[in-house]
Amino acid sequence: MSNLGPTYSTRPVLRVNLKTLKQNYMSLQKLVGKKTKVAASVKADAYGLGAHRVGRTLYGAGCRTFFVATAGEGKIVREAVGDNASIYVLNGPAPRDLTLFFGSQLKPVISSMIQAYAWADATKEVKRPPYSAVHIDTGLNRLGFPDDEFEKLVTNKKLFDRLKVDHVMSHLACAPDKTSPFNREQLQKFRKQSSRLPVLPLSFSNSAGIYLGDAYHFQLVRPGISLYGGIATDDPSQEVSQPVVSLMAPVLQLRYLQTGDKLGYNSTFVAKTEMLIAIVGAGYADGIPVIWSSSDEGAVGHATLQKRRVPILGRVSMDLTALDVTGLKKKPRIGDWAEFLGDNLESDAHAAKTINYELLTNIGSRVRREYV
Amino acid sequence: MSNLGPTYSTRPVLRVNLKTLKQNYMSLQKLVGKKTKVAASVKADAYGLGAHRVGRTLYGAGCRTFFVATAGEGKIVREAVGDNASIYVLNGPAPRDLTLFFGSQLKPVISSMIQAYAWADATKEVKRPPYSAVHIDTGLNRLGFPDDEFEKLVTNKKLFDRLKVDHVMSHLACAPDKTSPFNREQLQKFRKQSSRLPVLPLSFSNSAGIYLGDAYHFQLVRPGISLYGGIATDDPSQEVSQPVVSLMAPVLQLRYLQTGDKLGYNSTFVAKTEMLIAIVGAGYADGIPVIWSSSDEGAVGHATLQKRRVPILGRVSMDLTALDVTGLKKKPRIGDWAEFLGDNLESDAHAAKTINYELLTNIGSRVRREYV
Numbered sequence: 001m002s003n004l005g006p007t008y009s010t011r012p013v014l015r016v017n018l019k020t021l022k023q024n025y026m027s028l029q030k031l032v033g034k035k036t037k038v039a040a041s042v043k044a045d046a047y048g049l050g051a052h053r054v055g056r057t058l059y060g061a062g063c064r065t066f067f068v069a070t071a072g073e074g075k076i077v078r079e080a081v082g083d084n085a086s087i088y089v090l091n092g093p094a095p096r097d098l099t100l101f102f103g104s105q106l107k108p109v110i111s112s113m114i115q116a117y118a119w120a121d122a123t124k125e126v127k128r129p130p131y132s133a134v135h136i137d138t139g140l141n142r143l144g145f146p147d148d149e150f151e152k153l154v155t156n157k158k159l160f161d162r163l164k165v166d167h168v169m170s171h172l173a174c175a176p177d178k179t180s181p182f183n184r185e186q187l188q189k190f191r192k193q194s195s196r197l198p199v200l201p202l203s204f205s206n207s208a209g210i211y212l213g214d215a216y217h218f219q220l221v222r223p224g225i226s227l228y229g230g231i232a233t234d235d236p237s238q239e240v241s242q243p244v245v246s247l248m249a250p251v252l253q254l255r256y257l258q259t260g261d262k263l264g265y266n267s268t269f270v271a272k273t274e275m276l277i278a279i280v281g282a283g284y285a286d287g288i289p290v291i292w293s294s295s296d297e298g299a300v301g302h303a304t305l306q307k308r309r310v311p312i313l314g315r316v317s318m319d320l321t322a323l324d325v326t327g328l329k330k331k332p333r334i335g336d337w338a339e340f341l342g343d344n345l346e347s348d349a350h351a352a353k354t355i356n357y358e359l360l361t362n363i364g365s366r367v368r369r370e371y372v
Numbered sequence: 373m374s375n376l377g378p379t380y381s382t383r384p385v386l387r388v389n390l391k392t393l394k395q396n397y398m399s400l401q402k403l404v405g406k407k408t409k410v411a412a413s414v415k416a417d418a419y420g421l422g423a424h425r426v427g428r429t430l431y432g433a434g435c436r437t438f439f440v441a442t443a444g445e446g447k448i449v450r451e452a453v454g455d456n457a458s459i460y461v462l463n464g465p466a467p468r469d470l471t472l473f474f475g476s477q478l479k480p481v482i483s484s485m486i487q488a489y490a491w492a493d494a495t496k497e498v499k500r501p502p503y504s505a506v507h508i509d510t511g512l513n514r515l516g517f518p519d520d521e522f523e524k525l526v527t528n529k530k531l532f533d534r535l536k537v538d539h540v541m542s543h544l545a546c547a548p549d550k551t552s553p554f555n556r557e558q559l560q561k562f563r564k565q566s567s568r569l570p571v572l573p574l575s576f577s578n579s580a581g582i583y584l585g586d587a588y589h590f591q592l593v594r595p596g597i598s599l600y601g602g603i604a605t606d607d608p609s610q611e612v613s614q615p616v617v618s619l620m621a622p623v624l625q626l627r628y629l630q631t632g633d634k635l636g637y638n639s640t641f642v643a644k645t646e647m648l649i650a651i652v653g654a655g656y657a658d659g660i661p662v663i664w665s666s667s668d669e670g671a672v673g674h675a676t677l678q679k680r681r682v683p684i685l686g687r688v689s690m691d692l693t694a695l696d697v698t699g700l701k702k703k704p705r706i707g708d709w710a711e712f713l714g715d716n717l718e719s720d721a722h723a724a725k726t727i728n729y730e731l732l733t734n735i736g737s738r739v740r741r742e743y744v
Contacts, residue, residue: 009468010442044657069691070382096381141635263513285416285733319441361657365737
């Protein structure tokens, strides 16, 4: 098939730059200084990038604490980073997950008295049970001990000791907005509540929280999106991280439209002039959102080809997307790569009316992860 | 952990009802009658349901023709269904995929002269190369031979013979809308163009096309969404398929909100009265779209608990979603399942301002597939 580029497959590719990932980790570590360690949030398959390779890379950069959502995710990270690291499971312990917790030495994050009693029970006859963390809710009202239950925990020293707590955490609600008074309210509450427990390493900040300043750093910070190159706050000029991921789709076919020709499902696009279209092999099953389909008002989503932004035309379909390549200097070849995300992650998220996080976690399992 | 339900894990679950899947296949077969065979579109991991189990189940129901998007998907289906079935790869042949095509006897769908020459070349010295299909574009302007290239194919008998074509297809643009005149235009063009090739089995209709009537059925129809329980047309009353999938998220924590309490990221929800909230273990990484977050105007997305619809409150996060369970008769227990999709797939898609297809293909890889 010599007339097609030799590296061309119809399968889309997510290019993950592990060097930049490592650099982002180092930049954040430099930012918080020596008194604070940088942990990594690698939940949801490291935000779609692949928890195994991301975990190993960050371990290589010095990371020794990882946060996942479920015990199944914890097992994958344990296999990637070896025994010399802490892995906390944010969504807590559960009966069906106990073998995973014990088998992979995962530390549950305890968020309620029900969980505290359950974990204490479950570990009663285990020889060397994993340590655990306590999550204090300070106003997000998602997971974490509410005030009344925290009161019960603090006054039940026997139970607390049985949990073998080695870390205390909370989570910010409005960290991207530096001006929100709620950040300081949560900080004060976290200080107050955590001071009622024995002295233990504390963590409070996600990526955005890091940029709120030293007072928010404590002993550990838990960035996610900043490691993966996404903007975390309302003031990107402050941020240190660089783009890590590009979603690449191969050009499968080129076609000319004549004036009046319709394109895609529901014929939502009609050519007003002669055009050259590239059909690329990635659709909403791969992470190109349907909402990027062009509307009556014009283009919504874009890709990058030959270093130029080219608009998506018509409806994004499950496995395919049509790009207007009329304006490019060179006619693309079959097998050329169209790039999504990359340097344009933020504007791409804006066009999808969602957050950069969701674009990353929606990248489909069919997409081959390629680490460079 | 006896105070937590024994079957409870923090991992969300996609329940796939294979019996209903089989029934949907049979209903569609009955609808099109004996002269037409029902193939299955199992691309994008069978729309997120799992191509291996779906492929096997449909094979058991009598299906002998499958359509996938990429060769990698074809390999998975081949392993599931054995040698006695045709598997067509819609996105065509590509140099890097040749070993998959030959190794798993996959049939490429040829959409252009470039592909035709490339496939003829690639199979020149292969002993028993797979058959192929020809895709004629009839106005969708996505993949498929454009008129000028089709002219070249028709007049190059030598090339055509080398492709060993055993199937000719096209694809509808506006099938959900029975009243669209474009359906008939495409049909006429498909008849005209296909008549210029040797007599071969033809396929034209996706799920929606089936409901356009006998004239659209030919020898083979290629439903996808109708197999998986999604509505395919603008007139659901006509349709025969039943719901197949439910996305289940376990209740991880219950919490009371007092008047004025904020909930979730950016504190977008503020309680106007005392409320009971269930935090469930699934978020946008699992397929609960961010756009289901509640807005200033009220709830957007819902789940089902105790057979009642309960609204999502605040921002959907990556691994967690908050539900208002104040109005339920019984207080939910930890480990109870909240259901998304299921009987509400269509209204759920409407709330997400997208199509049922995208809700299915966005179900994350962390979600355990459970077949019942």
